[in-house]
Amino acid sequence: MQVDTSASRSFVLLDSYGGPDIPFSLLQQLAQFKRTEVMLTFVPNFLTRFSEKNDGHRGAGDAAFGGTEWHGVFTQPAGRKFAYLRDRYRESIKRVPDPPTPSTSRWWMKAGTRSTSSTGPDTSWA
Incomplete structure (x- = not known):
């Protein structure tokens, strides 16, 4: 999959439908976008x-x-399984390489039926 990193702005919603169907490699590709928000x-x-x-x-x-x-x-x-997996997934997101312009890229994560972010990005590029 080719990613056009020259896009002016992007919002990407990745909705795993009941299973682990969003590969980590896709997150790595999305990290190359400038000014991208990913939920x-x-x-x-x-x-x-x-x-x-x-x-x-x-x-x-x-x-x-x-x-x-x-x-x-x-x-x-x-x-404890839900919280354990949620926390490991947050950690994996933090391993995604820094985007070209970290201050303009944001990630949100909603786990299960509980929102893990209500006031802004749940995970950062740390």
Whole structure:
């Protein structure tokens, strides 16, 4: 996929429909845009239900997170899995390379049914 980084402004909504279907490589490509806002939705139920015993689903999670750091969810108690995956996904977003103009690029993340940002960007380019 070619990314035109000369676009004047961009807003991108990435809505994962029930599974880990937004690859980390796409986030890396979007980071090359100047003056871009990206809103991600993240629904971890699929990963907590199906990926522990299925290599294909676990591989999809690895592609979404950009690595295997999220596998620790398998040892978390049921009531902690959502927060654990949300936090690992935030960490993976922070690993996306700095955009060409960091002050004009913003990322928001909405996880599950709870908004993780109400006053501005949830995650930054740190």
